[in-house]
Amino acid sequence: MKLATYKTNSSEARLGFLHNNAIVDMEDFGEISNFPLPNDMLELIDMGFEVIAEINDLIENTSREQIAEVSYPLEEVTLLAPIQKPRKNIIGIGLNYTEHVAESARTLDTTGKLPQKPIIFSKPPTTVTGPNTEIIKNIKLTSQLDWEVELAVIVGKKGKYVPKENAMDYVFGYTIINDISARDCRREGQWIVSKGQDTFAPMGPFLVTKDEIENPHNLNLSLKLNGIEKQNSNTQFLLFNINDLIEDLSTVFTLEPGDIIATGTPAGVGAGRNPQEWMKNGDVVECYVEHIGTLTNTVKEINR
Numbered sequence: 337m338k339l340a341t342y343k344t345n346s347s348e349a350r351l352g353f354l355h356n357n358a359i360v361d362m363e364d365f366g367e368i369s370n371f372p373l374p375n376d377m378l379e380l381i382d383m384g385f386e387v388i389a390e391i392n393d394l395i396e397n398t399s400r401e402q403i404a405e406v407s408y409p410l411e412e413v414t415l416l417a418p419i420q421k422p423r424k425n426i427i428g429i430g431l432n433y434t435e436h437v438a439e440s441a442r443t444l445d446t447t448g449k450l451p452q453k454p455i456i457f458s459k460p461p462t463t464v465t466g467p468n469t470e471i472i473k474n475i476k477l478t479s480q481l482d483w484e485v486e487l488a489v490i491v492g493k494k495g496k497y498v499p500k501e502n503a504m505d506y507v508f509g510y511t512i513i514n515d516i517s518a519r520d521c522r523r524e525g526q527w528i529v530s531k532g533q534d535t536f537a538p539m540g541p542f543l544v545t546k547d548e549i550e551n552p553h554n555l556n557l558s559l560k561l562n563g564i565e566k567q568n569s570n571t572q573f574l575l576f577n578i579n580d581l582i583e584d585l586s587t588v589f590t591l592e593p594g595d596i597i598a599t600g601t602p603a604g605v606g607a608g609r610n611p612q613e614w615m616k617n618g619d620v621v622e623c624y625v626e627h628i629g630t631l632t633n634t635v636k637e638i639n640r
Contacts, residue, residue, distance in 0.1 A: 337388055338542040339509070341377055341420055341466075342413040349416055351375050354542065355395065355403065359413050364406035369394040377419050377543065378594045381508050385492045388545050417466040418511050418543035419490070423594055425458035426488075426537055427585060428515060430527070432575045432600025454576045454584050457527045459515070459598070463537035470636040471516055472535045473615065478518035481615040481635065484601035485559040485567050485623040487552065488513040489578055490543060491595035495586045503582035506591060509545040510552060512631045513598045514538040514559075514623045519607045519614075537598075538623070538633045549627050553577050556626040559604065562619055569602030 338354035339362075351374060352359040362380070366373030371394055373387075374380050380387065395403070431437045431451055465471070473481045492508030516536035521529045549555070552571060559567040571577075576584070581597055606613040615621065617637035624630045 337392065337545045337548060339377065339380070339418060339545065340542050341416040341418050342408075343416060344408060344413055349420060351377055351380060352408075352413075353391070354410070355407070358404075358407040358409050360403055360407045365391075365394070365398075365403070368402050368406060369398060378423065381490065381492060381593045385508055385546070388547065415467050415541045417464050417539040419539070419594060419596065420464060420466070422461045422464060422596055424592070425460055426463065426513070426596045426598055428457045428459055428527075428531060428598045429576070429581060429600040430455035430457055433569060433573050433602040434575060435569075435573075435603035437575070438603070450575065454581055456585070456588070457531060459528075459537050460532050462534050463516075463532055465535045465538050465633070467538070467540040467631055467633070469538065469633055470535065471514075471538060471615070471621070471633050472533070473617070473635055473637045474533070475637050475639050477533065478521055479614065480519040480607070480612075482517045482519050482606040483559055483561065483566065483615060483621050484515035484517060484605055485557050485625070486513045486515050486598045486601050487555060487557060487571055487625050488539065489552075489581075489597040489599060491591045491593060491597070492546075493593055495582070495591045498582050498586040498591070500579040500583040503579040504546070506582055506586075507546045507578065508593070509543045510549060510625075510628060511539055511543045512541075512623050512625045512628050513596075514621065514631060514633065515598055515601060517605075517607075538631055540631050541629050544628050556624075557602070558624045560622045560624075561613075561615065566606070566613075567602055567604030569604075571599070573602065574599060
């Protein structure tokens with residue numbers, strides 16, 4: 337199921353799902369199905385992954401006409417970030433594709449050695465922005481704005497000391513994150529100023545539940561800047577896969593429903609190019625992940 341947070345011209349943010357190229361309002365669908373459903377993505381995740389099977393059964397047993405009554409054509413809604421206000425910081429994973437480790441060592445202050453354990457950083461909830469919104473480049477802070485397409489994992493239930501063989505039981509679904517990075521804002525090896533500025537985590541366009549993706553470790557992902565491809569890889573090349581990450585992270589701290597893990601980016605970032613490339617005002621960046629869709633945003637420069 338492709339879940340979405342959306343709004344219409346006459347509504348605030350609402351929860352829906354994609355069906356027959358239309359967005360079905362989740363709460364309204366629950367009313368016509370006599371099965372109470374929430375109007376918020378985090379509340380739905382809190383209900384547990386099992387609710388997705390319940391919803392799918394309800395769809396099968398609801399007439400096309402009834403569903404149409406609580407639907408909006410996709411082109412008539414505005415898609416927002418699937419989780420607009422995460423409860424906690426987004427968990428970022430650094431240097432998690434081998435070729436990206438190599439390119440970072442050439443141009444950034446990294447060693448080039450393959451990490452022996454996941455490199456963990458975080459992005460505040462205020463970094464989140466949705467599809468077709470602006471990525472803010474504050475030219476007083478950075479002249480080196482960079483892109484990073486990533487598969488993001490949405491945690492579905494509380495977990496501590498999760499063994500890797502059980503890790504997928506704790507996954508609710510997946511989305512796309514563009515891990516925007518200001519390369520000249522790294523401070524003594526710390527990344528949060530580089531990674532944590534407002535709008536530095538475009539997310540969307542959908543949250544795809546895990547039953548829709550047979551193998552998350554074989555997904556093509558790519559990125560275009562102004563129509564020119566910059567990154568192209570596959571999640572099979574993750575240094576630490578999702579199972580590894582959930583085992584490691586849950587040993588460090590408790591994972592909770594709605595937590596977001598950005599799994600890392602492949603080679604092709606602007607910092608690794610010769611000459612280096614940085615995003616500027618008006619640039620359009622498109623992130624694609626197979627089975628999820630395309631996340632598009634535009635850069636806007638400010639001077640504050």
